[in-house]
Structure formats: structure tokens, C-alpha cells
Amino acid sequence: MTPLPPPVGSAATADDAAATAIRRYEERLARDPGSLAFAPLADAYRKAGRAGEAVRTCREGLQRFPEYATARLILAKALRDDGDAEAALGEARTILERDPGHAQAHRLAAELERGAGRLSEAVAHLRQAADLDPTDRESRMLLDVLDGGGRPASASALQRLLTDEAFATMTFGAVCLDQGLVDEAAQIFGRILLKEPGHAGARRKLDEAVRIKTQKRKGS
Numbered sequence: 001m002t003p004l005p006p007p008v009g010s011a012a013t014a015d016d017a018a019a020t021a022i023r024r025y026e027e028r029l030a031r032d033p034g035s036l037a038f039a040p041l042a043d044a045y046r047k048a049g050r051a052g053e054a055v056r057t058c059r060e061g062l063q064r065f066p067e068y069a070t071a072r073l074i075l076a077k078a079l080r081d082d083g084d085a086e087a088a089l090g091e092a093r094t095i096l097e098r099d100p101g102h103a104q105a106h107r108l109a110a111e112l113e114r115g116a117g118r119l120s121e122a123v124a125h126l127r128q129a130a131d132l133d134p135t136d137r138e139s140r141m142l143l144d145v146l147d148g149g150g151r152p153a154s155a156s157a158l159q160r161l162l163t164d165e166a167f168a169t170m171t172f173g174a175v176c177l178d179q180g181l182v183d184e185a186a187q188i189f190g191r192i193l194l195k196e197p198g199h200a201g202a203r204r205k206l207d208e209a210v211r212i213k214t215q216k217r218k219g220s
Contacts, residue, residue, distance in 0.1 A: 077108065
């Protein structure tokens with residue numbers, strides 16, 4: 001019997017799409033080793049969970065294009081994903097030294113500072129990101145959560161945001177989880193997995209949220 005194809009949106013479909021993207025960028029870079037294709041290739045590696053390859057590819061490319069901020073941001077994210085948060089923060093700071101108005105670098109620096117427990121530095125970067133990008137609702141809500149001692153000014157406002165695709169991000173989910181908003185974090189990671197079934201990071205964080213919820217029930 002011929003096996004049925006995987007359902008649309010399945011992890012297998014997501015993995016196939018990632019492999020196709022990686023192959024396409026690898027072929028482009030092989031044809032023109034001096035091109036900027038190393039950056040999207042590195043990002044594709046990173047999103048596929050191959051952070052070490054992403055780091056190596058970015059570093060090789062940045063030797064030729066040291067001022068390429070997009071590639072340095074991808075390197076910073078890959079270092080973060082590879083577990084080297086301080087090196088990632090160093091890359092984000094390098095971007096900001098050259099371009100203090102780089103909103104994405106401020107957002108990443110905020111995430112890394114928060115992860116290191118330096119909340120005042122995280123809040124400062126979030127304020128910069130929100131000021132630089134008036135459409136950045138996520139940074140504004142993150143500021144609201146961090147400044148509000150773990151909850152936004154209105155709990156109903158947070159509930160509305162949980163249905164907004166713009167807030168279905170790893171950063172917002174991680175902040176909710178760190179602040180003890182376990183149910184909300186689980187919803188966010190679940191929404192990410194609906195969009196990207198192969199997202200390993202979202203799967204790990206959802207498992208963590210479920211584990212915390214289980215522990216709380218056992219302790220109650």
C-alpha cells in the first residue's frame with residue numbers, strides 16, 4: 001500500500017521545507033562563494049536547529065563583510081540558540097556600537113539581558129526598541145509586563161493579546177514563563193507550534209510550561 005503523504009502543516013512538511021531552503025542557499029553560495037547568500041543560509045541552519053553550523057557560516061561570511069549588520073544579528077541569535085548567551089550579547093552590542101538605532105539589536109539585547117537577570121538593562125533596551133519602532137507592540141507589552149511585576153496593567157489586555165498572531169513569539173512566551181504566567185506562556189508556544197510544527201525551541205518551552213503546571217498542581 002502506498003503510504004499517505006504527511007498532512008499539511010505537519011512536522012515532516014516543515015522539515016522538508018527547511019531542508020529545501022537550506023539546499024537552495026547552499027547551492028547559491030557554492031556558485032558564488034563571495035555573495036551575501038551566507039546570511040540567509042546561516043539563518044536557515046539556525047531555524048532548523050543547526051546552530052553550530054549557523055555560527056560557523058556567519059563567522060566565515062563576516063570575515064568578508066564585517067559591517068553586515070543583518071549577518072551579525074543572525075550570528076547573535078545562533079550563539080544564543082547554541083547556549084552562548086554572553087557571546088550573543090557581545091555581538092548585539094557590536095551592532096549597537098555601530099548603529100545605536102538598530103531596533104532589532106535592541107530587542108535581542110533586551111532578551112539576553114533579561115535572561116541574565118539584568119532587568120534594568122533589559123527594560124532600557126526595550127524602551128529604545130519601542131521608541132525606535134512605533135509599531136513595535138510586543139516591546140511595549142513586554143515593558144508593561146516587566147514594569148508591572150509580572151502582569152500587564154490589565155489582565156484582560158493580556159488575554160486579548162494571546163489571540164493576536166503578532167504576539168505569538170518565542171520572546172513574549174519566554175517573558176510570560178519567566179514571570180510565572182505559565183498558562184499564558186503555554187498558549188503562546190502552542191500557537192507557535194500550530195504555525196511551525198517543527199519548531200524545536202517552542203516544543204521545549206511548551207514542555208517546560210506543562211512541567212511547571214504539573215508541579216504546581218501536585219504542590220497545591
